[in-house]
Amino acid sequence: MTEPAFDHAVDATPAPRPTHVTLEGRFCRLRPLDPARDTDGLYALSHGPEAPQQWAYLFTGPYADKADFDAHVRTIAAGTTDPVYWAICTPDDRAIGWLSLMRIDTTHRVIEVGSILYTPALQRTPAATEAEYLLARYVFETLGYRRYEWKCHNLNEPSKRAAVRFGFTYEGLFRQHMIAKGRNRDTAWFSMIDIEWPQRKLAFELWLRPDNFDPEGRQKVSLAVFNRLLAHQGELVLRRATLADVPAIRALKDIAYAANETITGVLSLPRKADYAAMMADHEIWVADGEGHLAACAVLQVAPEAVIYSLAVHPDGQGRRLGDAILAFSERRLAELGADRVTLYTHAALEQRIAWYARRGFLRTHVEEMADRRVQHMEKAL
Template structure:
């Protein structure tokens, strides 16, 4: 094993894929993000996020204003390339370049993004960027242990469960036990190949259903 090297801090760059494009979050995304968040089950979708479901576009603008210019967390809008609209957001956060550790968090994938190839590609674009361009050694996913969909997503995306941090924090006035997951640079080549096989347009039929599931051998 070679001597570990410090990684490079992430930059506000555009990351382009087949289904989605990740853009640094800005006020230009406010209207689309409010539309994607103002859905009947919005409160449920925001239950485990640090912020609350917006009740107005002004709420969305206030959230964006609160994170503009921050290097950590660094927020990106998820642009659905089929519509050109921002259908969600995600962040690079808890960034420690000297140890080569970085986390994905503050994930909100609206109804047009969640449980589609768009969400998978949004994760893939972050992973490719942090491992291949920035040189991180460890990519983390953390969530409230009560958040079963998030834990299932972490495993589906190739993260390894590492354990439970009990009474890790207080979130929205309640105790949060935090489930920790990670992906390592040594695992990325195999993960990358699986992502790219699954994301191929030929892997989906005319109705958008996958032919072969995402699998890490």
């Protein structure tokens, strides 16, 4: 499935270069590398029994001795233009890895994360994921880059899996792209772009929530699940929406809710929504139709599971797309850990309320608003 083209005028102002700011998280902090403070610990962590695997796909290392490693750390720590390195630190400021922003194209606002060293102390920890979140947020929100790249040796399967888990999209293979440590390197290219960032950011933040971890610190729902981009339900093929879809989402809501408004006499709440803003805290899924969106689901995942709105284009009547988009929404929220889901609709829409009731939703209460009465409903998943 192909997303709609997003060929439009953009701000051509060059992006600023990254600087050695400190980025604070809950599980880790990113700060400038400090050779005097960090070399001994990083050398011990990166030159143990797993050193050959850790350094296999990096351009340098492992190092013959600590003096050589120290010289390398001093070199990369001193860089302030391209690449720019950060130490990945524990909350008490102990360096356990590093990463960099590199191949910086300020004119076109394109930048790459690379030269990533995750020592055993960092691997498979929440800090490893939070470090990627902090840097991506800095790239998109502070610096204003349009495109964020991840590249790796095509033989580096863990790196390719990590790219997808973090929300990057595979773009292709550049054969014999470079020579690395005296050998041909085929490079796998991945990217994330600014119109995708709101939903990628949401996935990171949902994964990082304290309630996504059990008392032993184990994740309940994986980031790969939060970052799922495609889904199938009956004949519907759904994809995560991007900012490019906002006009089409608004158009679908306008046409889908028109019949309801002849009954209620008021503008439907989903037609009042700012869907660009909602991408920050709601999952939005769309299915493409012929020249328009066929369906759309807007789902709140936390702090509780809510089906905010569903819409099906009138062209889909008779194809049970309403059942499909509702079933998908329930399945998706259950996949994300919900055991109950709520929704609401105008209290005057008795046929719609009865339709939900036949699908297992129970009336809970009616909310009195200034211009309408809203029926709330709930279902156990």
